[in-house]
Amino acid sequence: MKKAVLLLSFLAVVSCKKNPEKFVNDKADSAKASQTEKVQETSVAIDKETALKAANEAVLQALHDKNYKRFSEFIHPEKGVRFSMYAFVSPEGDKLFSKSDFIKYQPTKTIFTWGLLDGSGDPYQSTITDYLIKWAYSKDFATGQVSINEFQGMGNSLNNLKEIYPKADFTENFVKGSESNPEMDWKCLRLVFEPFQGKYYLVGVVNDQWTI
Structure with missing residues (x-):
């Protein structure tokens, strides 16, 4: 058994002496591969952030311009879009539109219930257009501070x-x-x-603000 171990050790040493560069190159190739993977991961993260910022800017611009045809182009083709009046998202209570329903009802005067108002608990009812103007885009969010996957409000x-x-x-x-209201009248718009x-x-489309 000892002879076998010694023989294997001897062969390993001989092999290393015959081709020492192979072992060095293996380590170098491994390090290069690891570095390449890190660069690729960074590149993917940067591309993702760029794509999200571009989508965010386009949606905000559509809301700012009241260009709801353009806005509808960003609605998920299969899942639709859910509108949440406050930070708490309620799949049962929040209004969900498919892309086709949004396009169908947005130009009309059809009244929808969007949720319950904080404080009074009264239902908030309006047309799609009024909701987008008076609630979803009640501030010029295009001028706001943008973050990705991080909460500021x-x-x-x-x-x-x-x-x-x-x-x-x-x-x-x-x-x-505003400073006059201890900055408690902040608002934010989250686009998912x-x-x-x-x-x-x-x-x-999730709105958030200080609630009572």
């Missing part, structure tokens, strides 16, 4: 976005409050995106 209502959309990415467009056939589509 921290209110006193439960924020369950990540639980409801565990596989999605989101942008947050945060508008600071999921990829589909190589493009990011909206699955959620």
Whole structure:
């Protein structure tokens, strides 16, 4: 047994002496491969961030311009888009539109119930257009501070976005409050995106603000 071990050791040494560069190159190739993987991961992360920022900017511009035909192009083809009045996303209570229904009803005066108002508990009812103008884009969020997958607005209502959309990415467009009101009149608009056939589509439009 000892002879066998010694023989294997001897062969390994001889092999190393015959081709020492092979072992060095193996280590170098392994290091290069690891470095390449890190570069690729960084590149993917940068590309993803760029794509999300571009999608966020395009959606905000459509809302700012009241170009709802353009906005509808970002609605997820299969999942549609859910509108949440506050940070707490309610799959049962929030209004969900397929792309076709949004296109059908947006130009009309059809009244929808979007949720319950904080404080009074009264239902908030309006047309799609009024909701987008008076609630979803009640501030010029295009001028706000943008973050990706990070919350800036921290209110006193439960924020369950990540639980409801565990596989999605989101942008947050945060508008600071006024100094005269201890900055408690801040508002933010979160746009929730999921990829589909190589493009990011909206699955959620979530507003948040300080609640009573």
